[in-house]
Amino acid sequence: MNSLGYLLAALTPYHVALALGGVVAGTVVGSLPGLTATMAVAVLIPVTFSMEPASALILMGAIYTGAIYGGAYAAILLNTPGTPSAIATTFDGFPMAKRGDGDLAITLACIASVCGGLVGAVFLLSLAPPLANVALAFGPVEYFWLAILGLTLISALSQGNLLKGLIGACFGLLLSCIGVAEISADVRLTFGSQTLLGGIEVVSALIGLYCVPVLIDLVATPDRHLKVEEASRGFRLREALNISWRSKFNLARSSVIGTLVGILPGAGGSIAGLVAYSEARRSSKQQERFGGGAPEGVQATESANNATVGGGFIPTLVLGIPGTPPDAVILGALLIQGVRTGPNLFTEHGSIVYVFIWGLLLATVLMLPTGLLIGRYAYRSIVTVPKAMLVPTVAFMTLIGTYSIRNSVSDVVIMTILGVLGWVLGRFGFSASPIVLGLILGSIAEQGFVQGWIIGAAADNLWGQFFGRPISLGIFAFILLSLFSPLLLNRLRVKREFARAD
Amino acid sequence: MFTSKKRGIFTALAAALALTASVASAEYPEKPISYVIPFGPGGESDITARHQQAFFKKKFGQDLVISYKPGGGGAVGWSQLNDMPGDGYNIMGINLPHIIVKPLQKDVGFKTDELALIYMFHYTPDAVVVSDDSPFKTLQDVIDHAKSNPGKITFSGSGKGTANHLAQVTFDKLAGVKTTYVAFKGTGASVTALLGNQVTGQWGYTSVGAKHADKVRLLAVAMEQRHPRFPDVPTFKELGFDIVSGAYRGIAVPNSTPENVREKLSSMIGQINADPAFKQKMENDGFALVDVDYKGMKAFMDEKRQAYVAAAKEAGVIK
Amino acid sequence: MRADPASRDIGGMVVAAVFVLVGVLALWDTLDYADADSYVFPRTVAGSLIVFCIASIVWNLARPPDRVQRGPESTMRRVGLVIVLLVAALSMPYLGFLLSGLAAFMAIMLLAMYDPWTRARVFVYPLVGTAIVLGFYFLFNKVLLVPLPAGRLFTG
Structure with a gap:
């Protein structure tokens, strides 16, 4: 079959x-x-038993890509990223919503998600086998440096000062050690508590650290949650399209970053949005607007995280190495159906892979109308619902969502306590993002470090292992750049202001 | 949070109530059975349970509803197993050597003997895996190289105190060599390291050979007989090393579950195992079926415990 | 902006000091780990945490940043919300998810109510609330097959 044939096979009713x-x-x-793409896809596995592999893949891929976009709603309207990949969406999305531009932010997020999704799927369609080697080029040491890069980016980005960001990041790294260690099986930092044995689950920490502080502040005042405009302004689609066109380079760059970083199994999905965000900020002429409601920030993160869907499928389908947790479930479903992944899949089973990729493209395009409609509905309900209904509903969702991730009551308790902690720390200028990133990247950093150390020691070349590999050095250079560029910029700005004052 | 004693009383009460209500009926199972996997979705424990799921529905007309309770390398799920109602409608996956080694390391909320195991249905045999372009063609090549370069050969593997790790320690001892074991988080990450040539080889499983057939080569498998999917790969026994090991998977029930239900469930799992189509599917994925039923469990566990504890002491993961 | 000595970031320094304690506690916990692989990382991180905290305190003493002004707020309601969430979590295994969740929903509704309770609201709000709780319960428990706790006090 040629590619037109595959396309037509994907377009059946x-x-x-x-x-x-x-x-x-x-x-x-x-x-x-609290409801994740992983859960939704896992629930569907028994349904896919009776489906053709390509059809099952289309269904699961569509859910996955829709879920990544849907994460933008809670990030923008409630300051709560449902998945790690939406963390940077909160930076500008929530300030936009606060000032009454939530509808615009959601429409922008929809357009950006579609762009990112398309770019990721096109890469998957055209360049998957060669790009999969990126996943193999990253060894333990590269992952270690990548995790450190993610932490420095977030420390430098988060409001407040760099030191507070670094303190938060270190605290998050310590949190990641709690429980039974993933590799060595030692029980760490539980202080004898059974509740902490399973460690701190990332999504419940996200809900606790981001959503609970918002709720705590919501009940404290009679003010409305978001500023409301009286007249309905529709989707603000024209306005959003104009903004998107103006930042087409931002969208393109972020989508490509999302795809490439998304290829890296484990770490990619979490930090792709962050890397794209900080690149967007770096290349912007008005850096100071970022973090205070800059549309470019929302666009960068949302295009990047939807691009990771296509990016993550690259190692999944070519190498059988799942890029993200939903990919792992989808891969499992394929195995049960007797489909073997690998380079052969692309050559011998084109009718599965290419039909699926066209289906993914189709789903991404369909996301534009459906996303706009559902987004409009989500926005209206958050804005119009009276506070006495909004707060208990969101609070109830945090309870049921947190429980459902691991079917664990302990996680609900931990979520609430982290929420209080996040609120207190937030009052003193420590933002939640470095803590969460520390928690997410902690195990990646630790494993990379320990494995790199053991391999380096076995080869009698520790220095070469950590500082002698080209990719490591490249990432290391980025780390230095992101650590010291804000300091330098700050100094320049202070100098300029002093000059003006004189 | 709550003391386990209190929990115990509650469960006992609940179980007593439940028993009078449901179990006595001959139609068991008369509603869907909840099958908890103490790991996340997408792993081997999940995939093998999913294989069973389809056959269970076909044979017994009821759904196996799979859910996940990950955390602490399985400890979170197992520590809560005995709090579940023992009505025959709650079962949980269990893994060896995890349930033997973990409780011996630290207090992880459960003891091996507290788990009511009813069936071991398969194991994933350990195997030495190298990438396709590796200079090592046979296990002897590896041993020769390791003898002249002690400690220089690196093997990736899944976790510490696991089947992979214990097999590596046992092999090093039997072959009189010293190799370096690099623990990764799960088999997926350890295969990635192998494919990316970050390590010399991998202490993996036969399932790795099945999944990445075009990229890797198995040098030896830790089975009694050769695996039907890899007829050309010798067993360790053939090569003179007495290693038959791997990650065993089975099913446990809350310890309040009555004997007749345990036996019934045990024979149902056995019937699935006996289905040639099931066997075919499992072997295609590189797994190997075993049949340890409820009656044979004690002898099996006693034997395994001895071997695993000895290897774990050797490996230094328990004192 | 000119710094005012009166607006030193006391809170930030207190938090940093608490984090120093957290770091020390973590270091103390690492003393009884069996495996070198498991203590290298937490020790390094705890050490860095302590260093960054001390640096932050010194930095604060050297050049104090300004403080944010806050309006009148109700601490009682805040504390109430947190307590309701915790009680809901802890009572879940006994009362069951549905009952705990429903009770928590109603309690938080009272906490978040700033408008007067008109007769219509007294009827409509609890009804809508119950519908929302039941709806989510159905979605998670029946559609997504999440085994929500049934409550040991009532079920067998």
Whole structure:
């Protein structure tokens, strides 16, 4: 079959219905904090037993991509990233919503997600086998430096000063050690508590550290949650399209970053949005607007995180190495169906892979109308619902969502306590993002470090292992740049202001 | 949070109530059975349970509803198993050597003997894996190289105190060599390190050979007989090393579950194992079926415990 | 902006001092780990945490930043919300998710209510609230097959 044939096979009414249903379900799932794409896809596995592999893949891929976009709603309207990949969406999305531009932010996020999703899927369609080697080029040491890069980026980005960011990051890294160690099986930092044995789950920490402080502040005052404009302004689609066109380079760059970083198994999905965000800020002429409601910030993160969907499928399908947790579930479903992944999949089973990729593209395009509609509905309900209904509903969602991630009551307790901690720390200028990133990247950094150390020691070349590999050195250079560029810029700005004052 | 004693009383009460209500009926199972996997979705424990899921529905007309309770390398799930109602509608996956080694390391909320195991349905045999372009063609090549370069050969593997790690320690001892074991988080990460040539080889599983057939080569498998999917790969026994090991997976029930239900469940799992189509699917994925039923469990566990504890002491993961 | 000595970031320094204690506690916990692989990382991190905290305190003493002004707020309601969430979590295994969740929903609704309770609201709000809780319960428990706690006090 040629590519036109695959395209037509993807466009059957059955597949269009699957893609549409998947995207809608995924968007709804993603918009509820605590409901993850992983869960939604896992629930569907028994359903896919009776489906053709390509159809099953289209359904699961559509849910996945919809869920990543749906995560933008909670990030923008409630300051709560449902997945780590949406953390940087809160930086500018929530300030936009606060000042009454939540509808615009959601429409921008939808357009950006579609762009990112398309770029990621096109890369998957055209360059998957060669790009998969990126995943193999990253050894333990590269992952170690990548994690450190993620931590320095977030420390430098978060409001307040760099030192407070670094303190938060270190605290998050310590949190990541709690529980039974993933590799060595030692029980660490639980101080005898059974509640802490399973460690701190990332999504419940996200809900606790981001959502609970918002709730705590919501009950404290009679003010409205978000500023509301009286007249309805529709989707503000024209305005959003104009903004998107103006930042087309930002969208393109972020989508490519998302795809490439998304290829890296484990770490990619979490930090792709962050890398794209900080690149967008670096190349912007008005850096000071970032963090205070700059549309470019939302666009960068949202295009990058939807690009990771396509990016993550690259190692999953080519190497059988899942890029993200939902990829792992999808891979498992394929194995049960007897489909072997690998380079052969692309050459011998084109009718599965290419039909799926066209289906993913189709689902991404369908996300534009459905995303705008559902987004509009989400915005209206958050804005119009009276506080006495909004707060208990969101609070109830944090309870049920946190429980459902690991079916664990302990996680609910931990979520609440982290929420209080996040609120207190926030009052004193320590933001939640470095803590969460520390928690996410802690195990990656630790494993990379320990493995690199053991391998380096076995080869009698520790220095070469950590500082002698080209990719490591490249990442290391980025770390230095992101650590010291804010300091330098600050100094320049202070100098300029003094000059003006004189 | 709550003391386990209190929990125990509650469960006992609940179980007593439940028993009178449901179990006595001959139609068991008359509603879907909840099957908890104490790991995340997408791993081997999940995939093998999913294989069973399809056959269970076909044979017994009821759904196996799979859910996940990950955390602490399985400890979170196992420590809560005995709090679940023992009505025959709650079962949980269990893994060896995890349930033997973990409780001996530290207090992880459960003891091996507290788990009511009813069936071991398969194991994933350990195997030495190298990438396709590796200069090592046979296990002897590896041993020769290791003898002249002690400690220089690096093997990736999944975790410490695991089947991979204990097999590596046992092999080093039997072959009189010293190799370096690099623990990764799970088999996926350890295969990635192998494919990226970050390590010399991998202490992996036969399932790695099945999943990455075009990229890797198995040098030896830790089975009694050769694996049907890899007829050309010798066993360690053939090569003179007495290693038959791997990650065993089975099913446990809350310890309040009555004997007749345990036996019934045990024979149901056995019937699935006996289905040739199931066997075919599992072996295609590189797994190997075993049949340890409820009656044979004690002898099996006693034997395994001895071997695992000895290896774990050797490996230094328990004192 | 000119720094005012009166607006030194006392809170930030107190938090940093607390984090120094956290770091020391973590270091103390690492003393009984069996495996070198498991203590290298937490020790390094705890050490860095302590260094950054001390640096932050010194930095604060050297050049104090300004403080943010805050409006009148109700601490009682804040504390109330946190307590309700915790009680809901801890009572879940006994009362069951549905009952705990429903009770928490109603309690938080009272905490978040700033408008007068008109007769219509007294009826409509609890009804809508119950519908929301039941709806989510159904979605998670029946559609997504999440085994929500049933409550040991009532079920067998």
